[in-house]
Amino acid sequence: MKSTPLPLHLHVPEPTGRPGHGTDFSYLHVSPAGAVRKPPVNVAAADTGDLARTLVRVLDDEGHAVGPWAPEVDAALLQRGLRAMLRTRAFDAKMLIAQRQKKISFYMQCLGEEAIAIAHALALSPGDMCFPTYRQQGLLLVRDDIDMAELICQLMSNGRDPMKGRQLPVMYSYKRAGFFSISGNLATQFIQAVGWGMASAIKGDTKIASAWIGDGATAESDFHTALTFAHVYRAPVILNVVNNQWAISTFQAIAGGEATTFAAHGVGCGIASLRVDGNDFLAVLAASRWAAERARRNLGPTLIEWLTYRAGAHSTSDDPSRYRPADDAKRFPLGDPIARLKQHLIGLGVWSDAQHEEARKEFEAEVAAALKEAERHGGALIDGHTPPIESMFEDVYKDMPPHLQDQLRQARAFAPSPANNPAAGH
Numbered sequence: 116m117k118s119t120p121l122p123l124h125l126h127v128p129e130p131t132g133r134p135g136h137g138t139d140f141s142y143l144h145v146s147p148a149g150a151v152r153k154p155p156v157n158v159a160a161a162d163t164g165d166l167a168r169t170l171v172r173v174l175d176d177e178g179h180a181v182g183p184w185a186p187e188v189d190a191a192l193l194q195r196g197l198r199a200m201l202r203t204r205a206f207d208a209k210m211l212i213a214q215r216q217k218k219i220s221f222y223m224q225c226l227g228e229e230a231i232a233i234a235h236a237l238a239l240s241p242g243d244m245c246f247p248t249y250r251q252q253g254l255l256l257v258r259d260d261i262d263m264a265e266l267i268c269q270l271m272s273n274g275r276d277p278m279k280g281r282q283l284p285v286m287y288s289y290k291r292a293g294f295f296s297i298s299g300n301l302a303t304q305f306i307q308a309v310g311w312g313m314a315s316a317i318k319g320d321t322k323i324a325s326a327w328i329g330d331g332a333t334a335e336s337d338f339h340t341a342l343t344f345a346h347v348y349r350a351p352v353i354l355n356v357v358n359n360q361w362a363i364s365t366f367q368a369i370a371g372g373e374a375t376t377f378a379a380h381g382v383g384c385g386i387a388s389l390r391v392d393g394n395d396f397l398a399v400l401a402a403s404r405w406a407a408e409r410a411r412r413n414l415g416p417t418l419i420e421w422l423t424y425r426a427g428a429h430s431t432s433d434d435p436s437r438y439r440p441a442d443d444a445k446r447f448p449l450g451d452p453i454a455r456l457k458q459h460l461i462g463l464g465v466w467s468d469a470q471h472e473e474a475r476k477e478f479e480a481e482v483a484a485a486l487k488e489a490e491r492h493g494g495a496l497i498d499g500h501t502p503p504i505e506s507m508f509e510d511v512y513k514d515m516p517p518h519l520q521d522q523l524r525q526a527r528a529f530a531p532s533p534a535n536n537p538a539a540g541h
């Protein structure tokens with residue numbers, strides 16, 4: 116007997132919470148701290164299936180480091196990590212205010228995600244190259260050789276902006292710090308990172324690449340192409356997927372995190388993969404070291420899904436109260452990375468509430484001073500200063516070709532003269 120054909124329909128994933136009713140976070144499937152095994156670095160990719168569906172965690176609810184992933188690490192490194200997280204949070208908070216005060220046009224925080232970039236940076240070596248998104252400012256703020264005032268000059272697009280106002284605020288570029296230029300076109304840097312890692316191997320070099328992408332951007336085809344190249348050639352690269360649950364107002368399930376995990380995408384592509392508590396500084400450090408060692412020993416790529424929560428708005432142009440419950444960050448089961456590492460260090464007897472408060476104030480003062488210093492160099496929003504018209508034509512060709520010289524002459528003819536624009540030429 117022929118059955119009546121059913122009308123077809125599609126499944127559209129929905130978040131489990133919306134403004135007015137709290138999120139049901141059981142969809143995260145959180146493993147207890149210490150419960151997940153740690154295989155040797157030469158594990159076969161196919162044998163990491165369980166690691167891509169459970170959650171590597173080290174810090175338990177009492178702040179103890181437990182289980183096979185608990186890293187060997189001295190207190191000084193952990194203190195450095197905690198201080199860098201506090202520094203990053205202070206920077207973000209002040210830049211948010213600076214945007215509201217119309218000193219900068221745009222800003223993006225990494226509130227609640229600080230552990231991921233900072234612990235990862237501490238697992239890499241000089242010369243390695245990160246291909247970050249706009250939410251890994253911790254890679255820079257953990258370093259003491261990056262001038263904070265210069266970062267703010269980039270945000271202001273002013274006379275000391277190393278990017279000369281040609282990049283959106285937050286799109287820094289520091290080759291010497293292993294920080295590849297951020298691209299506004301999401302996911303492009305993921306495939307570039309794999310290419311950079313392959314080039315390093317082709318040259319017989321020892322440097323590895325670290326690629327970064329958000330949960331939402333994994334829906335771009337560049338992500339999948341990157342996995343193919345990384346897998347086929349066993350590229351020396353760490354493939355970081357930061358699953359902070361949201362892509363602006365789009366829930367992570369829409370990008371493919373509902374029926375499977377982002378880490379499992381890696382296993383499906385023949386890549387050793389881990390799903391890790393991104394708010395657990397020790398777990399991030401341990402997993403990053405594990406993946407870096409695999410890359411350095413020619414064992415190929417590792418995909419790591421970092422589970423975290425974007426506690427702030429997507430950017431200063433976003434209002435998350437329109438699409439998610441206001442108190443979700445507080446209810447997120449993996450807590451706050453700063454509070455968790457602080458609790459651990461106090462438990463070890465190498466940190467105190469007083470030291471914490473002192474460090475917080477120290478960084479608040481540092482950021483305030485850096486902002487003042489940056490403001491001395493002006494900017495379009497501060498004093499109407501914009502770069503001279505010539506800068507639009509420079510830094511592309513060593514010798515400017517005739518057609519550009521011609522365009523420059525025309526542009527000069529249309530540009531306001533310094534007499535009409537008192538800010539020009541400062």
Ligand SMILES: Cc1ncc(C[n+]2csc(CCOP(=O)(O)OP(=O)(O)O)c2C)c(N)n1
Pocket residue numbers: 248250299300301302328329330331332333335357359361362363425429
């Ligand atoms: C190719 C491309 N598509 C869309 C955008 C617009 N856009 C900018 S950020 C963003 C959300 C990205 O979310 P996710 O990848 O999860 O990263 P997160 O912001 O959460 O860190 C979108 C859609 C873009 N910049 N580039």
Ligand SMILES: [Mg+2]
Pocket residue numbers: 329330331357358359360361362363425
């Ligand atoms: Mg996201």
